[in-house]
Amino acid sequence: MLDREYRAARERLTQPVIERIRPYLQTLFPGSEVWLDEELNLRGLRSESGQEAFEFLSGGAREQLSLLVRIGLAEVVGSGESWPLVLDDVLVNTDAERIRRMQRALFSAGQKMQILLFTCHGSLFDSLGPDAYIELPTPPVRASGPGRSEARPDEVGV
Numbered sequence: 001m002l003d004r005e006y007r008a009a010r011e012r013l014t015q016p017v018i019e020r021i022r023p024y025l026q027t028l029f030p031g032s033e034v035w036l037d038e039e040l041n042l043r044g045l046r047s048e049s050g051q052e053a054f055e056f057l058s059g060g061a062r063e064q065l066s067l068l069v070r071i072g073l074a075e076v077v078g079s080g081e082s083w084p085l086v087l088d089d090v091l092v093n094t095d096a097e098r099i100r101r102m103q104r105a106l107f108s109a110g111q112k113m114q115i116l117l118f119t120c121h122g123s124l125f126d127s128l129g130p131d132a133y134i135e136l137p138t139p140p141v142r143a144s145g146p147g148r149s150e151a152r153p154d155e156v157g158v
Contacts, residue, residue, distance in 0.1 A: 010040055013076060020072035024105040028064055028098065042069055059093035064102060067091070071109045084114040 014036055021034050035043040035051060042065060044054040054062060067090050074085045091102055106115060 007038070010038055013073070014038060014040060016076045017069065017072040020075045021068050024068045024071065024108070027101050027105055028068070029061075034065065034069065036069070040069075040073075042066060060091075060095060060098060063091055063093055064098060067102070068105065071105070074113055075109070078113060082113050084116055085109070086116045086118075088118040089120060090117075 017040070018034055018036060025032060025034055029045055029047075032045045032047045035046045035054075037043050042054050044057065045052050045065070054065070057065065067087070070085065070087075074083055077083065091099060094102060106117070109115060
């Protein structure tokens with residue numbers, strides 16, 4: 001019985017997530033549809049010209065598509081409520097043109113939910129117009145010298 005309910009819940013989520021992703025997807029991959037299996041696993045992209053499996057997409061395309069699925073899932077699960085979406089350097093393999101397109105998608109999604117974006121590449125996201133921008137200080141580097149030694153990570157014992 002539990003398996004049946006779990007399967008039913010996944011099936012109820014799959015199509016709504018695909019529908020939520022569609023407008024974002026057309027900004028990044030015009031003419032394509034996301035290909036999710038019944039387990040909500042991201043299988044790749046489909047278009048009139050065929051389908052491309054997730055593992056054969058570029059690193060940037062994989063991270064963009066994965067982010068869109070997370071946005072779609074957050075919108076479906078959080079419908080009626082504003083749930084935060086926490087992202088940590090999600091677009092490190094994305095080129096500048098796709099970053100601009102993803103910014104539009106993130107801005108649009110940010111109208112429906114709170115997005116917390118952690119990144120080492122703040123200038124890539126400046127145009128999103130964050131409500132708050134917090135730059136963390138760079139931690140000081142410990143100097144090695146007489147009486148001090150810097151242990152390399154592979155030399156640290158337990």
